[in-house]
Amino acid sequence: MYKVYCDGLLLYHSKLESLKIFEPSLELELNKTGSFEFTIYPDHPYFSLIKKLKSIITVYQDDFMIFRGRPLDEDIGWHNEKHIICEGELSFLLDSILRPFSFSGTPAEVLAYVLQLHNAQVDASKQFQAGNVTVEGYLTHDTTEYLTAFETLENALLKPLGGYLRTRFEGGVAYLDYLKEINLLSPQKIELGKNLLDLKRIRKGADIATAIIPLGAKLKDDEG
Secondary structure, X not given: OEEEEEOOEEEEEOXXXXXXXXXXXXEOOOOOOOEEEEEXXXXXXXXXXXXXXXXXXXXXXXXXXXXXXXXXXXXXXXXXXXXXXXXXXXXXXXXXXXXXXXXXXXXXXXXXXXHHHHHOOOOHHHOOEEEEEOOOOOEEEEOOOOEEHHHHHHHHHHHHHOOEEEEEEEOOEEEEEEEOOOOOOOOOOOOEOOOEOOOOOOOOHHHOOOOOOOOOOOOOOOOO
């Protein structure tokens, strides 16, 4: 069962005819914002309450939140229907610009420091608290550029240490975890034609070698 909320109001329920959206599509990516798209018609009771870049859209599978984000783009069609494209909550980290700074510490300390700078620039709905950190190490980050909080975390943590940024919403608080490995396992079965819509194998001729010439290692004699 899927449910979609807009600012806490039930926007879609798979068993309620009065609360329908059309052509919903959800894409989730590791270390990316992800997206959620849908079309809504003027006869929907909450048609006019979806505010671009302001409303918070959440998607639930049963009782588990699988997406949280905000409306980014809006296209109005021939029948005044709206096709709305939402970006995931990692995009909130694009709303702050951090001044050049130098910082040394563990990944947990770097994450907490960057989020502190970010939270000071955005409203409460776009803030994150530092969550679980399982990546170890010690690093020094120096920047002379004005970057967003997301770009800063990419440069300071993801590029040198790897790992995954994962958002988590619990008890009304948004957390940002930095994990060495993703520890969530989906219970959903993969079924062709239901949630597996396309499958193909690509074999490129450019990857096939028609002739292989082995070359021995070059050795130097006493004269070089």
